[in-house]
């Protein structure tokens with residue numbers, strides 16, 4: 657990006673109420689068959705238009721064609737039985753009924769490549785595409801086949817790499833891997849989490865990002881955050897190794913979180929997507945609040961490497977709130993951009 661402080665979102669944006677029930681994760685589709693295909697494309701167009709009107713520089717599909725950022729990808733793979741469900745604790749935090757890995761996992765056909773081509777046709781702006789990271793994928797499944805988190809993660813990394821190479825060929829500029837699990841399983845992150853992520857980006861020439869956050873603004877995450885104390889130092893665990901990794905961009909939660917900004921010093925040299933928009937409340941930030949977060953981050957991130965962003969996805973928010981937050985993000989980034997260019 658040549659533009660200073662290019663804005664983007666972490667990924668998901670609210671869906672229109674005619675496509676799926678708003679303000680809900682895993683919300684069932686309201687359409688079926690060809691109508692659903694068309695409805696998802698229409699929603700993508702609307703989401704893209706809302707980002708463009710707000711002045712977002714790096715745009716996305718708003719994840720309009722997926723029910724959930726992890727589950728939808730896994731649904732397209734062989735080896736996972738969605739009928740056979742077990743209850744597991746996701747990210748050591750909340751119980752969820754999840755599908756079971758029953759055999760070798762593989763990707764028989766592309767998952768999001770057609771959607772990415774469609775997005776590419778609709779805009780000349782840089783586009784970012786999100787995929788789940790290997791560690792977060794395994795954390796959302798019950799494994800009765802490999803019986804090893806690490807082994808399954810390596811298998812998923814290979815599959816993600818196939819998908820990522822095709823997304824790159826479809827014209828995606830930045831491929832992002834969502835790894836909220838990096839804030840929870842510190843030993844595994846350093847033992848094989850970052851290594852499997854690097855396997856997923858092998859051979860890519862486009863930019864790559866990893867999004868590490870404290871989760872969507874759902875109750876289980878909000879309750880967990882209350883237990884973390886006044887300083888959230890989780891990022892400290894993975895940063896040194898990430899700094900040395902081949903990942904280009906690190907996407908983080910910053911605004912309203914208790915992450916000490918100086919932790920960013922540990923990833924000096926990387927591009928950083930700085931979360932300046934809280935996704936866990938309905939209060940719309942003022943441009944000045946956004947600018948304030950960005951100025952704090954500028955103490956530890958070089959200006960040409962700072963990408964203003966949202967803390968996480970905004971799928972569970974009301975549409976008007978999400979739109980307001982997008983506007984605030986763009987306006988806040990513009991304030992600091994002007995200060996830097998003075």
Ligand SMILES: [Zn+2]
Nearest residue numbers: 869871968969
């Ligand atoms: Zn997130």
